[in-house]
Amino acid sequence: MLLAQGLACLRGDRLLFKNVEFELDTGGLLYVLGENGSGKSSLLRMLCGLMLPESGTVFWDKKTIKEEAENYLSNLTYIGHLNGLKDDLTALENLTMSARAAGNEVSEDKALAALAAIGIERCANLPARVLSQGQKRRVTLAKLWLAEGKLWILDEPFAALDIASVTVLAAKLGEHLSNGGMAILTTHQDVTIHAQSTQTLRLS
């Protein structure tokens, strides 16, 4: 279970948000919404332990994410709003490398199957630099098909995707949640994802 208590975020001299609280359990989906610059990405980075809150605490299974770092990180898949692909590596190499960096040694066949799941297998051997924005996003998102942990934190996962890919990703999220996973995501799009429980947190 993920619990956020009293989170506040200061960027420069601007207090972006304060008193942010929520609890997310098995099968739960949390949408973080708000206008550009309201602090959605900052909150997601905070939940991943990549940024310290001005005040407040994030708990995983009743311990702080600092105390539980190893267990927490093994359960966490974070996809930021930037794709973070290496331009000179192929789509397949990028995917296998990022899985390896997350401690998940995947075979080439498994990585190819993940690329196929999001319809990008024909780009597997192309360098990332020649891919379109939507193709790059799909290569990055393919890591969800290899992820083993419970919690997915996704910053604008649907951005740049075509309609078919939005449908595939929404279905994958629904499957993850029905298998006992949890997800937190930001989006500016209206996408239906099936979840046992859905919450919305609006930053203003």
Ligand SMILES: Nc1ncnc2c1ncn2[C@@H]1O[C@H](COP(=O)(O)OP(=O)(O)OP(=O)(O)O)[C@@H](O)[C@H]1O
């Ligand atoms: N390192 C930084 N130093 C100072 N201000 C920053 C820093 N990083 C982000 N900000 C500011 O914090 C605010 C919130 O940024 P953030 O990326 O969290 O917003 P967001 O809600 O995700 O926006 P968007 O919908 O445009 O992606 C913005 O005004 C941004 O300029």
